[in-house]
Amino acid sequence: MQVILSAPRGFCAGVVRAIEVVEICLERYGPPVYVKHQIVHNPYVVAELERKGAITVETVDEIPPGSRVVFSAHGSPPEDFQQAEERGLQVIDAVCPLVTKVHNEARKYRSEGKKVLLVGHRGHQEVRGTMGQVDMTLIDDADPSDLPDWDSDTEVAVLTQTTLSVGDTAQSIGAIKGRFPDALIRNDICYATTNRQSAVLEMTVLVDLVLVIGAVNSSNCNRLREVAEAQGTPSYLINGPEEIDPAWLEGVATVGITSGASTPEVLVESVVKALNPEKVTVLPGVEEDVSFTLPKELR
């Protein structure tokens, strides 16, 4: 059997920065450092940081008054900052700057009097943070037919979650345009999501099976699996080698591997090692040179 590795794959600039924020806080201030919501959606990353003294909680009211807390990369609604202030917490916000950009767009368009639609995944942490910025309506990316009953000439601005499927989002935007022809469209899918999906599309035609390494609650990992599967290639999302079902590999000559923006490369390496292939090929892909500065509190 041979393995083909998709490129780019794995960590994006927003994830690198968020993990660095927690690590710097641990080094500079010592444990415990609270983290509101998983810093990024990967249990291995979360466990590594917790081993060093981070404590992951889901809500602000679980954090002892006066503590230091890092808010996750997915972004947080204003009420979380308000609640943190009331508890005297020292907040360091590790939100990805590309998510902040969506928050800023929402505030801008709402202040201009536009109605704001957000295409996203109901219940995802990023959607929760973005929805909290201003009054807006969520269009579930899985069912874009459920549109608001506004006049067709209503001034509408359309934002998207950063980690959606490029193809599905184009369909959702098409449906919205059909209903609101003058809608202002901001496609906010980030560079990392776009590049990983394009790369997996190219890889899928070369392989018999796709393994996406990453967590089940990671939006961009799920989208990578769906993109591959939509091409008719069997695709599975796994955390690591222990989740490989030997039955998947029967009759398979070439396994394609990719990983989501929150997946550390060490997990990809462990899967390749477990497969023990005769040959490993890395596909050429877009070079990414994006990096973000640290939050001002840590500079």
Ligand code: SF4
């Ligand atoms: S996936 Fe995109 S939006 Fe999310 S943290 Fe990475 S760069 Fe930022």
